[in-house]
Amino acid sequence: MVHCQLGSGITASFWHDNWTSFGPLIELVGDRGPQITGIHIDAVVSEALNGDGWRLDSMRSRSPTITLLRACLPNAQEVINSEVDDTFVWIPEPGRGDGSFSASSTWRALHHYPTVVYWHKAVWFTGRVPKHAFISWLAARDRLTTRDRMLSWGLTVPANCVLCASHSESRDHLFFDCTYSTQVWTFFVNRLHISPPQGFEAILRWLTAPSRDANVTLLVRLIFQAVLYLLWKERNGRVHSSVEKSPGAIISEVKHLIRLRLDPIARRQVLAPGEFSVLAVWLQSFD
Known part of the structure:
Protein backbone atom coordinates (compact mmCIF):
# COMPACT_ATOMS: atom_id res chain seq x y z
CA MET A 1 0.00 0.00 0.00
CA VAL A 2 2.85 2.38 0.83
CA HIS A 3 4.99 2.74 -2.28
CA CYS A 4 8.42 4.35 -2.43
CA GLN A 5 9.11 6.62 -5.38
CA LEU A 6 12.85 6.15 -5.55
CA GLY A 7 15.13 9.15 -5.80
CA SER A 8 18.72 8.98 -4.58
CA GLY A 9 18.08 5.79 -2.59
CA ILE A 10 19.52 7.14 0.65
CA THR A 11 16.31 6.57 2.64
CA ALA A 12 14.50 3.59 1.10
CA SER A 13 15.27 0.17 2.56
CA PHE A 14 16.70 -2.13 -0.11
CA TRP A 15 14.98 -5.20 1.30
CA HIS A 16 11.87 -4.01 3.09
CA ASP A 17 10.43 -1.00 1.26
CA ASN A 18 8.14 -1.27 -1.74
CA TRP A 19 10.38 0.56 -4.23
CA THR A 20 10.34 -1.82 -7.21
CA SER A 21 7.35 -2.93 -9.27
CA PHE A 22 7.69 -6.35 -7.64
CA GLY A 23 7.05 -5.29 -4.05
CA PRO A 24 9.51 -5.65 -1.13
CA LEU A 25 12.48 -7.68 -2.31
CA ILE A 26 12.71 -9.67 0.92
CA GLU A 27 9.25 -11.06 0.16
CA LEU A 28 10.34 -11.93 -3.36
CA VAL A 29 13.51 -13.90 -2.54
CA GLY A 30 13.04 -14.86 1.10
CA ASP A 31 15.05 -14.41 4.28
CA ARG A 32 18.26 -15.82 2.78
CA GLY A 33 18.48 -12.97 0.28
CA PRO A 34 20.86 -10.83 2.37
CA GLN A 35 23.17 -13.79 3.00
CA ILE A 36 23.29 -14.80 -0.67
CA THR A 37 23.85 -11.28 -2.01
CA GLY A 38 26.02 -9.85 0.74
CA ILE A 39 23.68 -6.86 1.00
CA HIS A 40 22.90 -6.28 4.68
CA ILE A 41 19.32 -6.74 5.85
CA ASP A 42 19.19 -3.10 7.01
CA ALA A 43 20.88 -1.63 3.91
CA VAL A 44 19.31 1.31 2.08
CA VAL A 45 19.10 1.22 -1.70
CA SER A 46 22.15 3.44 -2.24
CA GLU A 47 24.28 0.92 -0.35
CA ALA A 48 23.51 -1.67 -3.02
CA LEU A 49 25.21 0.55 -5.61
CA ASN A 50 28.85 1.04 -6.52
CA GLY A 51 30.26 3.77 -8.75
CA ASP A 52 29.09 2.15 -11.99
CA GLY A 53 25.87 0.36 -11.16
CA TRP A 54 24.32 -2.28 -8.93
CA ARG A 55 26.69 -4.38 -6.88
CA LEU A 56 24.78 -7.43 -8.04
CA ASP A 57 25.74 -6.74 -11.67
CA SER A 58 29.43 -7.31 -10.91
CA MET A 59 28.86 -10.64 -9.18
CA ARG A 60 29.73 -13.78 -11.16
CA SER A 61 27.38 -15.97 -9.13
CA ARG A 62 24.84 -18.12 -10.98
CA SER A 63 22.53 -18.10 -8.00
CA PRO A 64 18.85 -18.00 -9.08
CA THR A 65 18.27 -15.45 -6.32
CA ILE A 66 20.82 -13.03 -7.74
CA THR A 67 19.54 -13.60 -11.29
CA LEU A 68 16.01 -12.81 -10.13
CA LEU A 69 17.06 -9.67 -8.28
CA ARG A 70 19.00 -8.36 -11.29
CA ALA A 71 15.84 -8.65 -13.37
CA CYS A 72 13.86 -6.65 -10.79
CA LEU A 73 16.20 -3.70 -10.34
CA PRO A 74 15.68 -0.43 -12.24
CA ASN A 75 18.34 1.51 -14.17
CA ALA A 76 21.17 2.14 -11.71
CA GLN A 77 22.37 5.35 -13.35
CA GLU A 78 19.03 7.06 -12.68
CA VAL A 79 19.50 6.40 -8.97
CA ILE A 80 23.19 7.32 -8.94
CA ASN A 81 22.55 10.63 -10.73
CA SER A 82 19.41 11.55 -8.79
CA GLU A 83 19.47 14.52 -6.44
CA VAL A 84 15.87 13.98 -5.33
CA ASP A 85 14.97 12.44 -1.99
CA ASP A 86 13.04 9.20 -1.82
CA THR A 87 9.33 9.84 -1.27
CA PHE A 88 6.65 7.54 0.09
CA VAL A 89 3.10 7.63 -1.28
CA TRP A 90 -0.13 5.80 -0.50
CA ILE A 91 -1.35 3.57 -3.34
CA PRO A 92 -4.06 1.23 -2.00
CA GLU A 93 -4.41 -0.67 -5.29
CA PRO A 94 -2.07 -0.92 -8.30
CA GLY A 95 -2.82 1.80 -10.83
CA ARG A 96 -5.31 3.57 -8.57
CA GLY A 97 -5.07 6.51 -6.21
CA ASP A 98 -3.21 9.81 -6.32
CA GLY A 99 -0.79 9.00 -3.50
CA SER A 100 -2.86 10.71 -0.81
CA PHE A 101 -3.93 8.70 2.22
CA SER A 102 -7.63 8.39 3.01
CA ALA A 103 -9.57 6.18 5.39
CA SER A 104 -12.05 5.22 2.66
CA SER A 105 -9.34 3.97 0.29
CA THR A 106 -7.80 1.99 3.14
CA TRP A 107 -11.13 0.36 3.93
CA ARG A 108 -11.69 -0.58 0.29
CA ALA A 109 -8.19 -2.02 0.03
CA LEU A 110 -8.61 -4.16 3.14
CA HIS A 111 -12.21 -5.22 2.54
CA HIS A 112 -12.55 -6.38 -1.03
CA TYR A 113 -16.15 -6.74 -2.14
CA PRO A 114 -16.82 -10.02 -3.92
CA THR A 115 -18.13 -10.03 -7.46
CA VAL A 116 -21.92 -10.33 -7.51
CA VAL A 117 -22.89 -13.69 -9.00
CA TYR A 118 -25.34 -13.82 -11.88
CA TRP A 119 -28.01 -15.54 -9.79
Whole structure:
Protein backbone atom coordinates (compact mmCIF):
# COMPACT_ATOMS: atom_id res chain seq x y z
CA MET A 1 0.00 0.00 0.00
CA VAL A 2 2.85 2.38 0.83
CA HIS A 3 4.99 2.74 -2.28
CA CYS A 4 8.42 4.35 -2.43
CA GLN A 5 9.11 6.62 -5.38
CA LEU A 6 12.85 6.15 -5.55
CA GLY A 7 15.13 9.15 -5.80
CA SER A 8 18.72 8.98 -4.58
CA GLY A 9 18.08 5.79 -2.59
CA ILE A 10 19.52 7.14 0.65
CA THR A 11 16.31 6.57 2.64
CA ALA A 12 14.50 3.59 1.10
CA SER A 13 15.27 0.17 2.56
CA PHE A 14 16.70 -2.13 -0.11
CA TRP A 15 14.98 -5.20 1.30
CA HIS A 16 11.87 -4.01 3.09
CA ASP A 17 10.43 -1.00 1.26
CA ASN A 18 8.14 -1.27 -1.74
CA TRP A 19 10.38 0.56 -4.23
CA THR A 20 10.34 -1.82 -7.21
CA SER A 21 7.35 -2.93 -9.27
CA PHE A 22 7.69 -6.35 -7.64
CA GLY A 23 7.05 -5.29 -4.05
CA PRO A 24 9.51 -5.65 -1.13
CA LEU A 25 12.48 -7.68 -2.31
CA ILE A 26 12.71 -9.67 0.92
CA GLU A 27 9.25 -11.06 0.16
CA LEU A 28 10.34 -11.93 -3.36
CA VAL A 29 13.51 -13.90 -2.54
CA GLY A 30 13.04 -14.86 1.10
CA ASP A 31 15.05 -14.41 4.28
CA ARG A 32 18.26 -15.82 2.78
CA GLY A 33 18.48 -12.97 0.28
CA PRO A 34 20.86 -10.83 2.37
CA GLN A 35 23.17 -13.79 3.00
CA ILE A 36 23.29 -14.80 -0.67
CA THR A 37 23.85 -11.28 -2.01
CA GLY A 38 26.02 -9.85 0.74
CA ILE A 39 23.68 -6.86 1.00
CA HIS A 40 22.90 -6.28 4.68
CA ILE A 41 19.32 -6.74 5.85
CA ASP A 42 19.19 -3.10 7.01
CA ALA A 43 20.88 -1.63 3.91
CA VAL A 44 19.31 1.31 2.08
CA VAL A 45 19.10 1.22 -1.70
CA SER A 46 22.15 3.44 -2.24
CA GLU A 47 24.28 0.92 -0.35
CA ALA A 48 23.51 -1.67 -3.02
CA LEU A 49 25.21 0.55 -5.61
CA ASN A 50 28.85 1.04 -6.52
CA GLY A 51 30.26 3.77 -8.75
CA ASP A 52 29.09 2.15 -11.99
CA GLY A 53 25.87 0.36 -11.16
CA TRP A 54 24.32 -2.28 -8.93
CA ARG A 55 26.69 -4.38 -6.88
CA LEU A 56 24.78 -7.43 -8.04
CA ASP A 57 25.74 -6.74 -11.67
CA SER A 58 29.43 -7.31 -10.91
CA MET A 59 28.86 -10.64 -9.18
CA ARG A 60 29.73 -13.78 -11.16
CA SER A 61 27.38 -15.97 -9.13
CA ARG A 62 24.84 -18.12 -10.98
CA SER A 63 22.53 -18.10 -8.00
CA PRO A 64 18.85 -18.00 -9.08
CA THR A 65 18.27 -15.45 -6.32
CA ILE A 66 20.82 -13.03 -7.74
CA THR A 67 19.54 -13.60 -11.29
CA LEU A 68 16.01 -12.81 -10.13
CA LEU A 69 17.06 -9.67 -8.28
CA ARG A 70 19.00 -8.36 -11.29
CA ALA A 71 15.84 -8.65 -13.37
CA CYS A 72 13.86 -6.65 -10.79
CA LEU A 73 16.20 -3.70 -10.34
CA PRO A 74 15.68 -0.43 -12.24
CA ASN A 75 18.34 1.51 -14.17
CA ALA A 76 21.17 2.14 -11.71
CA GLN A 77 22.37 5.35 -13.35
CA GLU A 78 19.03 7.06 -12.68
CA VAL A 79 19.50 6.40 -8.97
CA ILE A 80 23.19 7.32 -8.94
CA ASN A 81 22.55 10.63 -10.73
CA SER A 82 19.41 11.55 -8.79
CA GLU A 83 19.47 14.52 -6.44
CA VAL A 84 15.87 13.98 -5.33
CA ASP A 85 14.97 12.44 -1.99
CA ASP A 86 13.04 9.20 -1.82
CA THR A 87 9.33 9.84 -1.27
CA PHE A 88 6.65 7.54 0.09
CA VAL A 89 3.10 7.63 -1.28
CA TRP A 90 -0.13 5.80 -0.50
CA ILE A 91 -1.35 3.57 -3.34
CA PRO A 92 -4.06 1.23 -2.00
CA GLU A 93 -4.41 -0.67 -5.29
CA PRO A 94 -2.07 -0.92 -8.30
CA GLY A 95 -2.82 1.80 -10.83
CA ARG A 96 -5.31 3.57 -8.57
CA GLY A 97 -5.07 6.51 -6.21
CA ASP A 98 -3.21 9.81 -6.32
CA GLY A 99 -0.79 9.00 -3.50
CA SER A 100 -2.86 10.71 -0.81
CA PHE A 101 -3.93 8.70 2.22
CA SER A 102 -7.63 8.39 3.01
CA ALA A 103 -9.57 6.18 5.39
CA SER A 104 -12.05 5.22 2.66
CA SER A 105 -9.34 3.97 0.29
CA THR A 106 -7.80 1.99 3.14
CA TRP A 107 -11.13 0.36 3.93
CA ARG A 108 -11.69 -0.58 0.29
CA ALA A 109 -8.19 -2.02 0.03
CA LEU A 110 -8.61 -4.16 3.14
CA HIS A 111 -12.21 -5.22 2.54
CA HIS A 112 -12.55 -6.38 -1.03
CA TYR A 113 -16.15 -6.74 -2.14
CA PRO A 114 -16.82 -10.02 -3.92
CA THR A 115 -18.13 -10.03 -7.46
CA VAL A 116 -21.92 -10.33 -7.51
CA VAL A 117 -22.89 -13.69 -9.00
CA TYR A 118 -25.34 -13.82 -11.88
CA TRP A 119 -28.01 -15.54 -9.79
CA HIS A 120 -27.99 -12.95 -6.99
CA LYS A 121 -31.38 -11.44 -7.92
CA ALA A 122 -32.93 -14.88 -8.26
CA VAL A 123 -32.02 -15.72 -4.66
CA TRP A 124 -31.67 -12.56 -2.54
CA PHE A 125 -34.54 -10.39 -3.80
CA THR A 126 -36.67 -8.19 -1.55
CA GLY A 127 -39.72 -10.08 -0.27
CA ARG A 128 -38.13 -13.53 -0.29
CA VAL A 129 -39.00 -16.22 2.25
CA PRO A 130 -35.73 -16.84 4.13
CA LYS A 131 -35.89 -20.64 4.32
CA HIS A 132 -36.89 -20.84 0.65
CA ALA A 133 -34.03 -18.51 -0.30
CA PHE A 134 -31.56 -20.64 1.65
CA ILE A 135 -32.45 -23.80 -0.30
CA SER A 136 -32.32 -21.80 -3.54
CA TRP A 137 -28.88 -20.51 -2.58
CA LEU A 138 -27.63 -24.05 -1.99
CA ALA A 139 -29.12 -25.14 -5.30
CA ALA A 140 -27.58 -22.20 -7.17
CA ARG A 141 -24.17 -23.20 -5.80
CA ASP A 142 -24.91 -26.90 -6.48
CA ARG A 143 -24.44 -27.74 -2.82
CA LEU A 144 -27.58 -29.80 -2.20
CA THR A 145 -26.82 -33.41 -1.26
CA THR A 146 -28.16 -34.91 -4.48
CA ARG A 147 -27.29 -38.51 -5.26
CA ASP A 148 -24.77 -37.66 -7.97
CA ARG A 149 -22.76 -35.68 -5.43
CA MET A 150 -23.07 -38.41 -2.79
CA LEU A 151 -21.76 -40.97 -5.28
CA SER A 152 -18.84 -38.67 -6.11
CA TRP A 153 -17.95 -38.72 -2.39
CA GLY A 154 -17.71 -42.51 -2.50
CA LEU A 155 -21.00 -43.19 -0.69
CA THR A 156 -23.01 -46.27 -1.61
CA VAL A 157 -26.42 -44.93 -2.62
CA PRO A 158 -28.77 -45.61 -5.55
CA ALA A 159 -28.20 -43.30 -8.52
CA ASN A 160 -31.82 -42.96 -9.62
CA CYS A 161 -33.94 -39.86 -8.94
CA VAL A 162 -36.02 -40.17 -5.77
CA LEU A 163 -38.98 -38.35 -7.35
CA CYS A 164 -39.31 -40.05 -10.76
CA ALA A 165 -37.00 -43.10 -10.46
CA SER A 166 -36.36 -42.82 -14.21
CA HIS A 167 -33.07 -40.96 -14.45
CA SER A 168 -29.92 -40.32 -12.44
CA GLU A 169 -30.47 -37.72 -9.75
CA SER A 170 -28.66 -34.39 -9.98
CA ARG A 171 -29.55 -30.79 -9.29
CA ASP A 172 -30.24 -30.09 -12.96
CA HIS A 173 -32.41 -33.17 -13.24
CA LEU A 174 -34.47 -32.37 -10.15
CA PHE A 175 -35.00 -28.75 -11.30
CA PHE A 176 -36.73 -29.28 -13.75
CA ASP A 177 -35.90 -32.18 -16.09
CA CYS A 178 -37.66 -34.64 -13.80
CA THR A 179 -41.19 -35.51 -14.97
CA TYR A 180 -42.51 -35.01 -11.43
CA SER A 181 -40.98 -31.58 -10.85
CA THR A 182 -41.79 -30.44 -14.39
CA GLN A 183 -45.51 -30.84 -13.68
CA VAL A 184 -45.26 -28.51 -10.69
CA TRP A 185 -43.11 -25.84 -12.35
CA THR A 186 -45.08 -25.89 -15.62
CA PHE A 187 -48.39 -25.39 -13.82
CA PHE A 188 -47.29 -22.04 -12.42
CA VAL A 189 -45.45 -20.60 -15.41
CA ASN A 190 -48.37 -21.48 -17.69
CA ARG A 191 -50.80 -19.66 -15.41
CA LEU A 192 -48.58 -16.57 -15.49
CA HIS A 193 -48.29 -16.81 -19.30
CA ILE A 194 -44.50 -16.74 -19.26
CA SER A 195 -41.98 -18.96 -21.03
CA PRO A 196 -38.84 -19.70 -19.02
CA PRO A 197 -35.87 -21.36 -20.73
CA GLN A 198 -34.87 -24.98 -20.22
CA GLY A 199 -32.12 -25.89 -17.79
CA PHE A 200 -31.56 -24.83 -14.19
CA GLU A 201 -28.76 -22.34 -14.77
CA ALA A 202 -30.60 -20.80 -17.72
CA ILE A 203 -33.63 -20.31 -15.47
CA LEU A 204 -31.46 -18.62 -12.83
CA ARG A 205 -30.19 -16.15 -15.44
CA TRP A 206 -33.70 -15.58 -16.74
CA LEU A 207 -34.96 -14.81 -13.23
CA THR A 208 -32.82 -11.66 -13.13
CA ALA A 209 -35.49 -10.05 -15.36
CA PRO A 210 -38.29 -12.52 -16.16
CA SER A 211 -40.94 -9.86 -16.92
CA ARG A 212 -41.39 -6.14 -17.47
CA ASP A 213 -44.17 -6.28 -14.87
CA ALA A 214 -42.71 -5.90 -11.37
CA ASN A 215 -45.57 -7.89 -9.84
CA VAL A 216 -45.05 -10.82 -12.20
CA THR A 217 -41.29 -10.70 -11.56
CA LEU A 218 -41.84 -10.94 -7.81
CA LEU A 219 -44.40 -13.72 -8.21
CA VAL A 220 -42.25 -15.90 -10.42
CA ARG A 221 -39.26 -15.52 -8.10
CA LEU A 222 -41.36 -16.43 -5.05
CA ILE A 223 -42.87 -19.37 -6.92
CA PHE A 224 -39.48 -20.60 -8.11
CA GLN A 225 -38.10 -20.63 -4.58
CA ALA A 226 -41.20 -22.19 -3.04
CA VAL A 227 -41.20 -24.93 -5.68
CA LEU A 228 -37.52 -25.69 -5.05
CA TYR A 229 -38.08 -25.73 -1.30
CA LEU A 230 -41.09 -28.08 -1.41
CA LEU A 231 -39.61 -30.38 -4.07
CA TRP A 232 -36.45 -30.76 -2.00
CA LYS A 233 -38.55 -31.36 1.11
CA GLU A 234 -40.59 -34.00 -0.74
CA ARG A 235 -37.44 -35.62 -2.07
CA ASN A 236 -35.95 -35.89 1.43
CA GLY A 237 -39.24 -37.11 2.87
CA ARG A 238 -39.32 -40.01 0.43
CA VAL A 239 -35.77 -41.01 1.35
CA HIS A 240 -36.77 -41.44 4.99
CA SER A 241 -40.37 -42.67 4.70
CA SER A 242 -42.79 -44.37 2.32
CA VAL A 243 -45.18 -41.40 2.20
CA GLU A 244 -45.39 -39.81 -1.25
CA LYS A 245 -47.26 -36.69 -2.36
CA SER A 246 -48.58 -36.14 -5.85
CA PRO A 247 -47.52 -33.17 -7.98
CA GLY A 248 -50.98 -31.75 -7.37
CA ALA A 249 -50.40 -31.79 -3.61
CA ILE A 250 -47.12 -29.91 -4.04
CA ILE A 251 -48.88 -27.35 -6.23
CA SER A 252 -51.49 -26.78 -3.52
CA GLU A 253 -48.77 -26.28 -0.90
CA VAL A 254 -46.94 -23.78 -3.09
CA LYS A 255 -50.14 -21.81 -3.62
CA HIS A 256 -50.80 -21.75 0.11
CA LEU A 257 -47.29 -20.54 0.97
CA ILE A 258 -47.29 -17.83 -1.70
CA ARG A 259 -50.72 -16.59 -0.67
CA LEU A 260 -49.56 -16.19 2.93
CA ARG A 261 -46.45 -14.30 1.82
CA LEU A 262 -48.31 -11.89 -0.45
CA ASP A 263 -50.68 -10.44 2.16
CA PRO A 264 -48.04 -8.35 4.02
CA ILE A 265 -46.25 -7.44 0.78
CA ALA A 266 -49.44 -6.14 -0.83
CA ARG A 267 -50.31 -4.04 2.21
CA ARG A 268 -46.98 -2.23 1.91
CA GLN A 269 -47.29 -1.50 -1.80
CA VAL A 270 -47.92 2.10 -2.85
CA LEU A 271 -50.07 2.00 -5.99
CA ALA A 272 -50.83 4.67 -8.55
CA PRO A 273 -54.40 4.97 -9.90
CA GLY A 274 -55.15 1.99 -12.12
CA GLU A 275 -52.27 -0.15 -10.83
CA PHE A 276 -52.84 -3.62 -9.38
CA SER A 277 -51.23 -5.02 -6.26
CA VAL A 278 -49.15 -8.17 -6.44
CA LEU A 279 -51.89 -9.96 -4.53
CA ALA A 280 -54.47 -8.91 -7.13
CA VAL A 281 -52.27 -10.26 -9.93
CA TRP A 282 -51.92 -13.52 -8.02
CA LEU A 283 -55.66 -13.86 -7.50
CA GLN A 284 -56.33 -13.21 -11.18
CA SER A 285 -54.03 -16.08 -12.13
CA PHE A 286 -54.51 -18.67 -9.40
CA ASP A 287 -57.87 -18.18 -7.62
